Amino acid sequence: NAGVTQTPKFQVLKTGQSMTLQCAQDMNHNSMYWYRQDPGMGLRLIYYSASEGTTDKGEVPNGYNVSRLNKREFSLRLESAAPSQTSVYFCASTFSFETQYFGPGTRLLVL
Amino acid sequence: QKEVEQDPGPLSVPEGAIVSLNCTYSNSAFQYFMWYRQYSRKGPELLMYTYSSGNKEDGRFTAQVDKSSKYISLFIRDSQPSDSATYLCAMSAAAGGTSYGKLTFGQGTILTVHP
Numbered sequence: 001n002a003g004v005t006q007t008p009k010f011q012v013l014k015t016g017q018s019m020t021l022q023c024a025q026d027m028n029h030n031s032m033y034w035y036r037q038d039p040g041m042g043l044r045l046i047y048y049s050a051s052e053g054t055t056d057k058g059e060v061p062n063g064y065n066v067s068r069l070n071k072r073e074f075s076l077r078l079e080s081a082a083p084s085q086t087s088v089y090f091c092a093s094t095f096s097f098e099t100q101y102f103g104p105g106t107r108l109l110v111l
Numbered sequence: 112q113k114e115v116e117q118d119p120g121p122l123s124v125p126e127g128a129i130v131s132l133n134c135t136y137s138n139s140a141f142q143y144f145m146w147y148r149q150y151s152r153k154g155p156e157l158l159m160y161t162y163s164s165g166n167k168e169d170g171r172f173t174a175q176v177d178k179s180s181k182y183i184s185l186f187i188r189d190s191q192p193s194d195s196a197t198y199l200c201a202m203s204a205a206a207g208g209t210s211y212g213k214l215t216f217g218q219g220t221i222l223t224v225h226p
Contacts, residue, residue, distance in 0.1 A: 004154075031212070040119060040218055041218060042115075042117070042199060042216040042217050042218040042219050043155070043199065043201075043214075043216040044216070045213055045214065045215075048212075048213065050212060058213060059215075090154055090155070092154075098143045098145055098157075098160050098162075098203065098214075099157050099160065100157070100214065101157075102154030102155050102156065103154050104153060104154050105152075105153075105154055
C-alpha cells in the first residue's frame, strides 16, 4: 500500500515549456486535490476532483489544467510554464475532505 | 486580508516545554478545523481534527476551537525534538457552503524543539 505517489520528484523547466505532474493513489479514495506550497503562503488549492469524472477550480487555477484519468489518477498540466509557477506541488486524496492524505510532493523550478 | 492567519514563527523552545500554536480566521462558515504536521521536504500529515467548537485531546496534543472568537489553538505538552516540524492549520465550511469540501490553510508555523 503506497498511499499517494507523485512523479516526478523534481523538475527544472524553461519558461514556456509544458509538463504534466502525475499523481496516483491506491486507497480507493473518491476525492483528489492539487495544491501548491510557497514560502509564507501555506498550501493553496489549485484544482480538485470530488469524484471520478468531475473537476473544479480551487483558489489559484490560472495557468493549470487537470485530468481525472480514472479513480486512481489525477494529473496536473502546465501548458506554458512561468517563473511564478516555481513551487512545491502536492497531491492529496481522501474519502472525506477533513482527512486528506498527501503525497511526497514535486519540486518545480521554472527558469 | 487572508481568510486564515497563522503566525509563521519561527518558534524555538526547549525540550519539555508546552507549545501553543494559533490561527485566526474570518469566514464564519468554517465548521471543520484541522491541524497538519509537515516534516522538512515531506507532505503534510493530519494531526488533529475537530468539528465545530470545543476541545479534543490526543496524547500530548490538544486542539481547541473558539468559534465565537474565530480562533483555534494546538497545544503540545512535554514537547520533544521529534516534534520539530511545520504545523499548518486548515479549515473548511459546512455542507452547503461554497468552501465545503475544500480546505483553506494557514501559512504554517515552523517549530524547533531543542534538546
